[in-house]
Amino acid sequence: MSKSTSTFPLSIGPTHPAFKEPVKFSFEVDGEKIVRTDMDFGYTHRGIEHVARERNFIQVIYLLERICGICSVSHPMAYCLAVENAAGIEVPPRAKYVRTIIGELERLHSHLLWTGVAAHEIGFDTLFLHTWDIREKVMDCLELLTGNRVNYAMLTIGGVRRDIAPEHYGILEETLDYYRELYNRTREILLEDLTVQMRCRDIGVLTYEDAVALCAVGPTARASGLPKDVRIDYPCNAYPDIEWLRPASPRDIGKEPRGDVFDRMIVRVLEMKQSVEIVGFCLDNMPDGEIVVESKAIKLINQLKKVKGDGLGRYEAPRGEVAHFDILDEREGPAQIKVKAPTYSNAAAWAVMFNGAEIADIPIIAASIDPCIACADRMTVIKNGCGGLSFTAEELHRLSVEKQKRIKATCGNS
Amino acid sequence: MLPLHDILVEQFKSEFGEDLLHCEIRNRPEGVKRPRDQRSLWLTFHRRHFHMAVTFLSRFGAPHISCPMASREYEDRIDLIYPFTIYGGTGNYMELPVIITAQVPRDDLRIRTVTDIVPGILFMERETREMLGIDIEDIPDERRLFTPGNLPPEMKPMLETYRGAGRGGGR
Amino acid sequence: MRELLIVIAFSLGLLVLGIFLGLFIRGIDRKFAAYFQSRVGPPLLQPFYDLEKLMIKQTIIPENSVSWIFRGAPVLALASTSVLLIYVVLPYLYYLHGSSGPFLTAGDLIVILYLLMIPAISLIAGGFASGSPYATVGAQREVVILMSVEVPLAIVVIAVAWKMSQAAGGAHPFSLLTVASNPIWTGMGPMGILGGGLLVLTLMAVVPAETGKVPFDQAEAETEIAEGLLAEYSGKYLALYGLADAVKSLAFTALFVVLFFPHGFTDLTGFRIVIAGGDYTFALDILLFIVKVIIVYTVAITAVRVAMARLKISQAAKLFLITLSMLSIAGYLLIYLDPRISGL
Numbered sequence: 001m002s003k004s005t006s007t008f009p010l011s012i013g014p015t016h017p018a019f020k021e022p023v024k025f026s027f028e029v030d031g032e033k034i035v036r037t038d039m040d041f042g043y044t045h046r047g048i049e050h051v052a053r054e055r056n057f058i059q060v061i062y063l064l065e066r067i068c069g070i071c072s073v074s075h076p077m078a079y080c081l082a083v084e085n086a087a088g089i090e091v092p093p094r095a096k097y098v099r100t101i102i103g104e105l106e107r108l109h110s111h112l113l114w115t116g117v118a119a120h121e122i123g124f125d126t127l128f129l130h131t132w133d134i135r136e137k138v139m140d141c142l143e144l145l146t147g148n149r150v151n152y153a154m155l156t157i158g159g160v161r162r163d164i165a166p167e168h169y170g171i172l173e174e175t176l177d178y179y180r181e182l183y184n185r186t187r188e189i190l191l192e193d194l195t196v197q198m199r200c201r202d203i204g205v206l207t208y209e210d211a212v213a214l215c216a217v218g219p220t221a222r223a224s225g226l227p228k229d230v231r232i233d234y235p236c237n238a239y240p241d242i243e244w245l246r247p248a249s250p251r252d253i254g255k256e257p258r259g260d261v262f263d264r265m266i267v268r269v270l271e272m273k274q275s276v277e278i279v280g281f282c283l284d285n286m287p288d289g290e291i292v293v294e295s296k297a298i299k300l301i302n303q304l305k306k307v308k309g310d311g312l313g314r315y316e317a318p319r320g321e322v323a324h325f326d327i328l329d330e331r332e333g334p335a336q337i338k339v340k341a342p343t344y345s346n347a348a349a350w351a352v353m354f355n356g357a358e359i360a361d362i363p364i365i366a367a368s369i370d371p372c373i374a375c376a377d378r379m380t381v382i383k384n385g386c387g388g389l390s391f392t393a394e395e396l397h398r399l400s401v402e403k404q405k406r407i408k409a410t411c412g413n414s
Numbered sequence: 415m416l417p418l419h420d421i422l423v424e425q426f427k428s429e430f431g432e433d434l435l436h437c438e439i440r441n442r443p444e445g446v447k448r449p450r451d452q453r454s455l456w457l458t459f460h461r462r463h464f465h466m467a468v469t470f471l472s473r474f475g476a477p478h479i480s481c482p483m484a485s486r487e488y489e490d491r492i493d494l495i496y497p498f499t500i501y502g503g504t505g506n507y508m509e510l511p512v513i514i515t516a517q518v519p520r521d522d523l524r525i526r527t528v529t530d531i532v533p534g535i536l537f538m539e540r541e542t543r544e545m546l547g548i549d550i551e552d553i554p555d556e557r558r559l560f561t562p563g564n565l566p567p568e569m570k571p572m573l574e575t576y577r578g579a580g581r582g583g584g585r
Numbered sequence: 586m587r588e589l590l591i592v593i594a595f596s597l598g599l600l601v602l603g604i605f606l607g608l609f610i611r612g613i614d615r616k617f618a619a620y621f622q623s624r625v626g627p628p629l630l631q632p633f634y635d636l637e638k639l640m641i642k643q644t645i646i647p648e649n650s651v652s653w654i655f656r657g658a659p660v661l662a663l664a665s666t667s668v669l670l671i672y673v674v675l676p677y678l679y680y681l682h683g684s685s686g687p688f689l690t691a692g693d694l695i696v697i698l699y700l701l702m703i704p705a706i707s708l709i710a711g712g713f714a715s716g717s718p719y720a721t722v723g724a725q726r727e728v729v730i731l732m733s734v735e736v737p738l739a740i741v742v743i744a745v746a747w748k749m750s751q752a753a754g755g756a757h758p759f760s761l762l763t764v765a766s767n768p769i770w771t772g773m774g775p776m777g778i779l780g781g782g783l784l785v786l787t788l789m790a791v792v793p794a795e796t797g798k799v800p801f802d803q804a805e806a807e808t809e810i811a812e813g814l815l816a817e818y819s820g821k822y823l824a825l826y827g828l829a830d831a832v833k834s835l836a837f838t839a840l841f842v843v844l845f846f847p848h849g850f851t852d853l854t855g856f857r858i859v860i861a862g863g864d865y866t867f868a869l870d871i872l873l874f875i876v877k878v879i880i881v882y883t884v885a886i887t888a889v890r891v892a893m894a895r896l897k898i899s900q901a902a903k904l905f906l907i908t909l910s911m912l913s914i915a916g917y918l919l920i921y922l923d924p925r926i927s928g929l
Contacts, residue, residue: 010718017811032898042560053577085442093446123799123806123895129622195800195894212476215534221503228478228502233509234452240445247503287446312454312497312511314480323481325497336572340481348534359722360809360897 007035010359014043018121018363023371029359037354039347049337056333057083057157057304058297064324067339069150070113073099073106074317075324075339076155081236082313082326083157083334087304091237093287095159100238101172101282102146102154103315104275108179109138110318111268111275114370115190118265121363122199127189134182141175144168157300159292169283176283179276187269191253200262204353204365207259214348218320219267220369222247224259230316238282248274261368268370271318301332317342319370343371418501419453419510422474426457429470433463435517454511458493464516465526468498471512472531475500480511482538485546487574492518494525494548498532523548545572596671599678603670607831608632610879614887621891632831636824644820649716658711659818659825665703666829670836672697673761677843680765681870694742694759697840701738701795704833705731708804708814708826715817723813726898727804733905734794737787737913744784744917745769745844751924765847773923780919785845787913792841792885794905796834799890803898838881839874846877 007030014022022043028036048067052060064075077099084091091099112135119127139149145164146152154160164172190196206216211224221228227247231239239245248270250257257263294300313324320342329335346369353365419439426434436458441451459467471477477498486493496514503509518525527550529536539550540559547570561571569576612629619626628634646652672693705727712724750758752767769781794801805813818826849870857866896904 010722018809042558042562045560047571050571050576085440088442090443096446119894123802124893125799126622126891127894129624133623193894195896198896198900199894212478213533215478215532217478226503230509233502233504234499234511236444236452238446240450241447243448285447310484310486310495312481312513314499314511321480323497325481325484325495327484327486336484336486338482338484344482344537345479345534348537358897358899360803360806360895363809 006030012362014040018366019371020117021371023366025354025362025366027354027359027362032358032360034354034357034359034362037351039350041347049339052334052337054333057301060333060337061156062151062153064337064339065151065153068341070110071106071317071319071322071341072151073103073154074315074322075341077103078313078315078317078322078324078339079326079337080155080157080313081315082311082324082337083304083328084311085313086309086311086326086328087157087307089158089293091159092290092293094163094289095291096237097282097286098160098162098164098291099155101164101279102142102152102160103237104278104282105138105142105145107318108272108275108279109135109142110370111272112138114268114318114367115265117370118261118364118367119196121367122196124193124196127193127196130189131186134179134186137175137178141172144171156292157304158294159290161292163291164286172279172283176276176280179272183273183276186272190265190269196265197262199364200265201260202258203261203361204357204368205258205260206349206353208257210349210352211259214352215345216320216349217345218316218318218342218370219248219264219271220320220346220349222249223257223263223267225249225257228321230314230321234314236315238285241285242278242281245274245278261364264368304328305330305332319343320346343369347371418508419455422455422510422512425474426467426470430459430463430467433459435459436515454513456513456515458515458517461494461516461518461525464514465528465531467514468496468528468531471498471500471514477512477532478502479532479535479538483542485542485572488520490520492520492523492546492548494518494542494546496528518548524551525549526551527553529554544570546570547573592675595678596675599671599674600667603667603674603832603835604828606875607828607835608636610835610882611831613879614882617883617887618891621888632827636827639820639824639827642820644822645817647716647817650817651714651716654710654714655817656822658707658714659822659829661707662704662711662829663825663832665700665707666832666836669697669700669704670832670839672700673836673840673843676761677765677839677847677874678871680762680847681849681874682867694746694761694764697761698735698739698742701837702731702735704829705795711818711826712804712814715814717817719810719812719816720814722810723804723806723816727814729898729902730794730801730804730905733902734791737905737909738791738795740910740913740917741784741788741791741844744780744913744920747917748920761843765843768847769845773920774926776919776926777923780916780921780923781845783912783916783919787909787916788841788844789885789889790904790909792837792881793889794901795837796830796886798886800893800896801901802895803901806895809895834882834886835878838878838885841881841885842874842877846881849873 007028010027010029011024012027013019013024024040024043026038026040027034048063052063055063061076061079064079065072067075083089112131116128116131116135119125119131142152143149145168146154146162154162206220206224208225211221211226216224216226217228227249229247232245232247248267250263250266252270253266255266294303307328308330310325310327313326315322322342323340325338326334327336349369350366353368354362357365423437423439427437434457436456438456440454440456443449444452457467468477477500480497480499484495486495494516496516498512498514499509500512501508501510516525525548527539529539536553536555537559539553540555540557542548543550543553544558544561609629609632611632612627615631616626616629646655709724709727709731712720712727745764746758748769749763749767752771757763770778773781793799797805805815810816815823815826857864859865
């Protein structure tokens with residue numbers, strides 16, 4: 001509110017109630033207005049790319065599943081596609097459809113989750129609880145199909161590990177009907193509520209030009225009028241069969257894209273409907289047959305051990321394009337995996353979105369790209385005898401015991 | 415009329431001639447009921463011509479960087495693999511991954527930045543810098559990206575030298 | 586002298602009851618909010634448990650804070666809200682009981698307006714004294730809210746007082762006793778009722794702002810500035826703020842009731858409840874008052890906070906300074922014009 005020309009620094013993060021994961025923003029603030037943004041990553045590095053070099057092809061799938069709890073289909077999917085591309089493995093048709101169904105159910109639950117988080121960021125807790133309430137249905141459905149709420153362990157190289165049994169079709173259809181019924185009501189709450197519009201319209205604008213230059217992906221790009229969607233541009237699995245699939249855009253409901261937070265919300269709402277319809281399509285057109293090329297892990301690893309080459313696997317995760325680049329070098333496991341999560345691409349766009357925004361807009365803008373910091377951060381190093389960085393398990397345990405003692409001592413004194 | 419990827423290959427060949435060290439189009443059939451080929455274009459350049467190649471690519475459309483640069487190590491050089499894509503957002507199967515490999519000699523680990531053509535690549539170049547120790551010339555932001563500040567500067571974790579370095583570290 | 590002692594004793598009793606009632610209503614509020622959000626919600630007595638827990642927790646004073654302001658602000662907040670509660674409720678209870686006392690005309694709307702500001706000011710002082718950037722931003726926001734809310738609130742008070750000066754023949758128009766004994770709706774034409782409606786609407790919007798609830802909780806916005814003003818408070822001092830908040834919410838909703846719905850049981854029905862020679866009307870009136878307070882609390886605070894998102898500070902300030910000020914002025918004009926037009 002002050003009219004002073006001088007600015008002051010404001011750090012938000014690494015831990016802050018607005019962020020579900022650690023990231024640090026350093027803002028230069030003039031009154032309530034942000035004039036400069038800088039960010040710092042790396043607080044959740046787990047060295048996954050490094051660890052992946054030590055494991056065999058099958059172990060890596062489950063390691064990559066743990067890059068992110070929300071896109072736990074997307075990362076293994078991109079990895080499997082990359083390895084299949086490199087080794088020339090053909091996936092059976094039924095497996096392609098099962099992969100698509102699981103992927104779209106994941107997109108549905110991820111978008112519902114995002115809606116809840118965004119609502120909480122703007123202080124609308126009722127909407128947050130409502131969307132998380134209806135999200136339970138798809139989570140139950142995923143648990144039924146795969147055995148887990150997250151980390152489904154469903155994919156493997158050359159297919160899927162579990163089939164969708166005929167008795168599950170009815171339950172899946174029921175779930176789809178549940179969301180079809182709820183769609184209009186949810187859309188009304190999200191897109192027609194006045195306070196939501198007041199907080200999201202013309203906030204955090206990313207123009208078309210910036211979206212292209214900064215390589216934005218996923219709903220963030222689509223809200224800026226850049227119709228980029230790997231499912232359509234470079235389709236895999238069952239997506240090539242779906243003729244009507246188009247990138248979601250605010251134009252679908254008669255609004256010109258402005259690239260603001262509200263447009264990102266529109267795109268995600270439309271994509272929820274899209275996901276439901278895609279799952280419906282896959283159920284109607286499900287081919288019969290095998291679900292995996294080679295179900296024996298040892299045999300598969302031996303087969304992959306003979307391959308020398310590299311492959312790029314791309315998949316549209318709920319948040320945008322996931323790309324894995326795998327190098328196979330006649331080993332038991334991949335020689336190198338490079339992982340790109342959607343947040344990695346979209347984070348660069350943050351700086352543009354924040355400029356000119358108010359402090360009150362920080363949480364919703366940060367949330368608007370649906371950030372998954374853990375996805376973007378994947379690397380750090382633990383090496384013996386390397387400065388202050390290395391700790392063995394015993395040392396860490398000792399340190400934590402000491403800290404607890406210290407806390408107990410100080411609390412007792414006061 | 416030739417398909418887009420073939421035109422692209424022709425153009426690259428006539429522009430770069432011998433400097434285009436390797437060129438390959440890969441096909442992979444995808445889809446069940448309407449099968450079509452997923453195509454990708456693989457080009458290899460020496461690091462001298464890399465910036466020119468990306469500039470040339472940007473004439474056909476804004477290149478999008480898909481993935482951070484992977485690396486393949488040899489005795490005398492490190493291959494840096496840049497997975498670009500172009501023609502994104504134009505429809506079914508129109509997008510074309512153009513994977514450009516740049517050969518960087520071991521005794522002089524430098525490559526020119528392409529942030530002037532693809533601004534979105536900045537984070538990935540920063541990552542390459544800290545993980546592989548390849549110096550990116552003229553990079554607008556010289557700070558580290560992911561690794562902690564107290565990492566010894568000579569340590570470049572994604573180099574082959576450090577394969578297995580994490581083993582037993584936590585046990 | 587005896588009367589003075591009685592008033593003091595009453596006030597203290599009222600205060601204790603007020604704190605209990607305030608916390609209890611907070612429990613009801615949370616239960617209702619949970620119901621709207623399809624949750625189970627905490628037990629009704631949760632605010633008491635929270636208070637108990639905060640009391641035994643460690644209290645941390647930040648090193649770079651201005652310690653005496655930091656410690657003093659919560660105490661001042663609780664003290665001023667307590668006085669506010671007594672000033673609002675005591676004259677009203679006298680009115681309901683039908684008795685008179687020496688301090689009746691002291692319950693003055695102007696004093697109440699000032700008293701309403703003190704808890705906010707102590708919050709601001711505590712925030713600035715915390716030495717935390719979040720608390721500083723929160724304090725700045727609280728200043729903006731405080732200044733913009735005062736305008737529509739003052740207009741409402743002036744409108745009511747003008748009506749009182751007409752109704753009571755000019756004697757003590759600002760006194761709460763006058764307000765309570767002459768409900769604003771009496772002798773109003775349709776235009777006046779419309780005007781009164783606008784005033785009620787304005788005050789409804791002021792309630793969440795004065796008590797710092799969504800959509801006007803910018804000063805404490807959890808996801809933006811990490812509880813802002815209260816970011817550095819812990820333990821006993823946080824408990825004091827919690828108490829002050831509960832009492833202030835109660836006092837402000839009570840003020841709302843007294844201003845617009847002061848009718849006692851007898852006013853509404855014309856009966857008095859006499860059982861076995863004892864007159865229980867007063868007890869019933871108090872019960873009715875509490876029910877009215879809970880209804881106002883639920884409608885103006887709970888329902889609003891579950892149905893809306895938090896506004897930005899600039900949007901909130903604009904809403905109060907322009908929209909709601911206009912609305913309350915329109916209400917005032919309608920009330921002012923009502924007798925003149927009805928008389929024609």
